[in-house]
Amino acid sequence: MVALLSLSQTDRLKPVKAGFATWHIGALSALLLLSSCGSSSQKTTQRVPEPSVAAVVNRLSPDQQQKYDYFFLEATRQKSKGSFDVAFELYQHCLDIDPNAASSLSEISQYYFYLKQPEKGLACMEKAVQNAPDNYWYHQTLASLYQQQGNTQKAIEAFERMSNQFPERQDPLMALIDLYNQTKDYPKVIQTLDRFEKINGKNEQISMEKFRIYLLMDDHKKAFNEIESLANEYPNDMRYLCVLGDVYLNNGKPKEAYATYQKVLSIEPGNPQVQVSLAGYYEQTGQTKLYEQQIDSVLLNKKVDNEIKVDIMRQMIVNSQQGGKDSTRIIPLFQRMMEGEQEDTQIPMLYVQYLLAKGMEKESVPVLKQIIELTPENVPARLQLLSYSIKKNDYEEAIKICEPALEVTPEAIEFYFYLGLSYYQAERVDDALAVFKKGLTHVTSTSDKKMVSDFYSMMGDIYHTKEQNNMAFAAYDSALVYNPENNGALNNYAYFLSVEKTNLDKAEEMSYRTIKAEPNNDTFLDTYAWILFIKGKYSEAKIYIEDAMKKGGDKSDVVTEHCGDILYMAGSKDEALKYWIKASEMGSKSKTLKKKIEQKKYIAE
Structure with a gap:
């Protein structure tokens, strides 16, 4: 602990900033973690040394030591505040x-690197290591600096010294393995792996790395001996025997591989790992029928991890597509796998993806339902199931899908929207409005703005059916705040304004935007024509209503009646009567249509 200073002492020891401005260090905030000096390819863990006053020999008088302690701690405080220019000056002081204080040498080294003076930075770090030889973190930083600068030989020497001086530390050995691999000094890699193995014991990762290195050295005997010794080290763990068999198989020794797999089966007949390995053996040796039988056995084996099964099925799908084969083998396999109880959704989800890719949407429905039973919170699966119901216009089914979703995934606003839409289609208008309002309470800054706009647009439609026009227009305004290009909101807003014969200029401007965006939309063309009609622009209205009729409006009794109204006011009275009669035959519920036909003239509602 640093001794407390008297008031007179602290006054006397206040740092002075004179002369430091010439360094221009103001942007040092990105620096000053020792890890920034390490190599990105190195596996060792960087760590900032604890602030301390380290020295091999105490060369300072008590008064000097007290001054040093004060300035060092003040520098550390300034650094933590982000005042790096002040901290730099204090470390210099x-x-x-x-001049031999390792703690300050280590700290100021970082500043020199930031100032693009690497020679000074490296010299300071070397001196810090020299003066505090027992500080592991100084050694590590120096070794990392050598590595970062591409001085591989010095980095190797530094990590070798660390591995000898700090034998309980594994990081230096891991760094050496990387460095010797980079320099292709394979005997040294083996030597270092042996040292690592003495600390950690024999394990699969080390043995496989030694196997790889021995192969690079063209020493196949030692390579296979390494894996064999691993299997012998753990005779009761069949996993290592399977690894040995796989190594034989993948390196041109199929007979030895098969014998090893049979040995595993003689000890553990149901071992799932060897079942997978045997499939690979049959495939590699061209025994197609046995391979297919073995794959079936693996896929139906409950002991085999689902991740392995999914990988196998993905590869089979790829092979099937590349070979131009149909799904006669893939789908029955999926069906048989689905017969058993599923522990997770990996296989069902892959099955759904395959069915959808094949255009078999209907067949995916029972699988999607099974997925939702397993994981009710599975939003993608529920949305996929919902999309099928919406496409079929089965809104009752959509309601059944959406209602539980609000309980298990209340943050997913999509389900509020589609539930509200389904209620609306089922003429449950009040329920729809309530759901839309509830959904809006879950909107956040990250919510899809277009969907939020659609919420308000639907609410506008509902308010209008309830003859609450002010509420409807406010909802449309909100919809256009979230998405100014919401053409549905623009069209309905414009049309209802025209019906109310209010704000017609605004209505015309909004409607015009929709036909510019979708010039072939008969509904939008009809709205624009009708607004022009209400404004008395009959010739222009005639152009757009005729275009609407050509684009599909002739299938709508409303558009057809509008066509008659506009033609009448544009001077084509006989043609207007024909369209009124046609609208009546189409089942129009217009209050004035019958009078128009009887009196053969336009009558406003």
Whole structure:
């Protein structure tokens, strides 16, 4: 602990900033973690040394030591505040007091690297290691600097010294393995792996790495001996025997591989790992029928991890597509796998993806339902199931899908929207409005703005059916705030304004935007024509209503009646009567249509 200073002492020891401005270090905030000096390819873990006053020999008088302690701690405080220019000056002042102080040398080294003076930075770090030889973190930082600068030989020497001086540390050995691999010094890699193995014991990762290195050295005997010794080290663990068999198989020794697999089966007949390995053996040796039988056995084996099964099925799908084969083998396999109880959704989800890719949407429905039973919170699966119901216009089914979703995934606003839409289609208008309002309470800054706009647009439609026009227009305004290009909201807003014969200029401007965006939309063309009609622009209205009729409006009794109204006011009275009669035959519920036909003239509602 640093001794407390008297008031007179602290006054006397206040740092002075004179002369430091020439360094221009103001942007040092990105620096000053020792890990920034390490190599990105190195596996060792960087760590900032604890602030301390380290020295091999105490060369300072008590008064000097007290000054050093004060300035060092003040520098550390300034650094933590982000005042890096002040901290740099204080570390320099520390070195004026004690040029050999490893703590300040280590700290100021970082500044020199930031100032693009790597020679000074490296010299300071080397001196810090020299003066504090027992500090592991100084050694590690120096070794990392050598590695970062591409001085591989010095980095190797530094990590070798660390591995000898700090034998309980594994990081230096891991760094050496990487460095010797980079320099292709394979005997040294083996030597270092042996040292690592003495600390950690024999394991699969080390043995496989030694196997790889021995192969690079063209020493196949030692390579296979390494894996064999691993299997012998753990005779009761069949996993290592399977690894040995796989190594034989993948390196041109199929007979030895098969014998090893049979040995596993003689000890553990139901071992799932060897079942998978045997499938690979049959495939590699061209025994197609046995391979298919073995794959079936693996896929139906409950002991085999689903991740392995999914990988196998994905590869089979790829092979099937590349070979131009149909799904006669893939789908029955999926069906048989689905017969058993599923532990997770990996296989069902892959099955659904395959069915959808094949255009078999209907067949995917029972699988999707099974997925939702397993994981009710599975939003993608529920949305996929919902999309099928919406496409069929089965809104009752959509309601059944959406209602539980609000309980298990209340943050997913999509389900509020589609539930509200389904209620609306089922003429449950009040329920729809309530759901839309509830959904809006879950909107956040990250919510899809277009969907939020659609919420308000639907609410506008509902308010209008309830003859609450002010509420409807406010909802449309909100919809256009979230998405100014919401053409549905623009069209309905414009049309209802025209019906109310209010704000017609605004209505015309909004409607025009929709036909510019979708010039072939008969509904939008009809709205624009009708607004022009209400404004008395009959010739223009005639152009757009005729276009609407050509684009599909002739299938709508409303558009057809509008066509008659506009033609009448544009002077084509006989043609208007024909369209009124046609609209009546189409089942129009217009209050004035019958009078128009009887009196053969336009009558406003």
